[in-house]
Amino acid sequence: MNLKTRKCHKLKGDLTIPGDKSISHRAIIFASLAKGYSNLIGLLESEDCLKTLNAFRLMGVPIERNSKGNYTIKGVGLKGLKEADRVIDCGNSGTSMRLLTGLLAAQDFYTVLSGDTSLRKRPMDRIIKPLREMKAKIWARRDNYAPLSIKGSQLSAINYTLPVASAQVKSALLLAGLYADGKTILREPGLSRDHTERMLQGFGVNLKKSGLSIELDLQKDRLEGQEIVIPADISSAAFFITAALIIDDSELLLRNVGINPSRSGFLKVVKDMGGDCQLINKRVVSGEPVADIIVKSSKLTGANISGDLIPTLIDELPIIAILASRAEGRTVIKDAAELRVKESDRITNMISILSNMGVNVQELTDGMIINGPVELKGGFEVDSSGDHRIAMTVAIAGLLIDEPILINNSDSIKTSFPEFIDLLNKCSIT
Numbered sequence: 001m002n003l004k005t006r007k008c009h010k011l012k013g014d015l016t017i018p019g020d021k022s023i024s025h026r027a028i029i030f031a032s033l034a035k036g037y038s039n040l041i042g043l044l045e046s047e048d049c050l051k052t053l054n055a056f057r058l059m060g061v062p063i064e065r066n067s068k069g070n071y072t073i074k075g076v077g078l079k080g081l082k083e084a085d086r087v088i089d090c091g092n093s094g095t096s097m098r099l100l101t102g103l104l105a106a107q108d109f110y111t112v113l114s115g116d117t118s119l120r121k122r123p124m125d126r127i128i129k130p131l132r133e134m135k136a137k138i139w140a141r142r143d144n145y146a147p148l149s150i151k152g153s154q155l156s157a158i159n160y161t162l163p164v165a166s167a168q169v170k171s172a173l174l175l176a177g178l179y180a181d182g183k184t185i186l187r188e189p190g191l192s193r194d195h196t197e198r199m200l201q202g203f204g205v206n207l208k209k210s211g212l213s214i215e216l217d218l219q220k221d222r223l224e225g226q227e228i229v230i231p232a233d234i235s236s237a238a239f240f241i242t243a244a245l246i247i248d249d250s251e252l253l254l255r256n257v258g259i260n261p262s263r264s265g266f267l268k269v270v271k272d273m274g275g276d277c278q279l280i281n282k283r284v285v286s287g288e289p290v291a292d293i294i295v296k297s298s299k300l301t302g303a304n305i306s307g308d309l310i311p312t313l314i315d316e317l318p319i320i321a322i323l324a325s326r327a328e329g330r331t332v333i334k335d336a337a338e339l340r341v342k343e344s345d346r347i348t349n350m351i352s353i354l355s356n357m358g359v360n361v362q363e364l365t366d367g368m369i370i371n372g373p374v375e376l377k378g379g380f381e382v383d384s385s386g387d388h389r390i391a392m393t394v395a396i397a398g399l400l401i402d403e404p405i406l407i408n409n410s411d412s413i414k415t416s417f418p419e420f421i422d423l424l425n426k427c428s429i430t
């Protein structure tokens, strides 16, 4: 599918962004491993999350869809999963593949995980190495890439310092740790999103956090089914927040957005850049902090984005690059080499897109330097490279531009945000 961008004069409205992708994956996993029924409310029905859902169906977990985003899962218990009778397809989803690998390394059966062309190029040695230290039996193409074959075995606990701050690696090891003999101890170089830790604690697991260290000691071997209400995805909200900030005379109210501090570095950057973004009705829902967000068009200035902030906004960096192109002065993004191993190389892609738009941008090995503000230009084609965040980033930039940009392969948007275009049409006044 192709998408042609369209200029918009202002954005107005009251929107509910769909459920958080990271929390949705984890809700499916832990509800499946619990005993008894769990109700998931506000589950994101994007392609990535449906891959995780389907994986558990293939492993014998009864999952019922009651209505949009509302599911009942009859958990089979920690030891109740069954061998799938086919290859489990993780599609485009790094989260599905990495979290499932940790879990499956400890099951009493054999699994093969594969994915699309993008996922089969993403590094898996970051989970394979520590899982092998736990005595996992995993085979991979060139010892790093999917398809992965996993022969479940009895694992031993690990005491491990992650080389990069990665919630996927941390979560894979915690899932494996649920089945290991002994205490799992993990340390991160910086705090990555902590949804797994919060949800494990919510399911009654003995998990202790102190700064960047985590200790998991499974004293009870039973998670109890429960209700999980999933907040709106801050990473998806970031596209609408950006649009409202950069388009004159705009104002949006976004309801029920997850503002977990390990995940909402984007809001800090917006504040730092002078963006008018107000959080109201702050509350905690199913263990996750949530707020409604009011955002208004603003005059922005450049910012420095690096270090510990990076893992808290890693998926938002492509759209932050658009904010930076409209901000007065220099924005420096550093310490973000992880962007090169996402669904596409997001540094290379953003450099090429921004250059086409007429932005003065300099590539760094681990980021970029953007000089603004620039009147963005259109009249070219881009390929999303199968990367949903790249496609949505260009669509938002296009709201400012007279001449359309043609986004090829825009179908990738369904990976995380199937309602993106409908919601954009709902609030944009052309």
Ligand SMILES: O=C(O)C1=C[C@@H](OP(=O)(O)O)[C@@H](O)[C@H](O)C1
Binding pocket: 021, 022, 023, 095, 165, 166, 167, 168, 169, 171, 192, 193, 314, 315, 338
């Ligand atoms: O755990 C998760 O749900 C995610 C973790 C991040 O990846 P890394 O752990 O590789 O940084 C993020 O980019 C991804 O979109 C979702």
Ligand SMILES: C=C(OP(=O)(O)O)C(=O)O
Binding pocket: 048, 092, 093, 094, 095, 096, 315, 342, 343, 389, 416
């Ligand atoms: C990197 C992402 O997801 P995943 O790693 O799950 O494919 C993302 O959604 O931007």
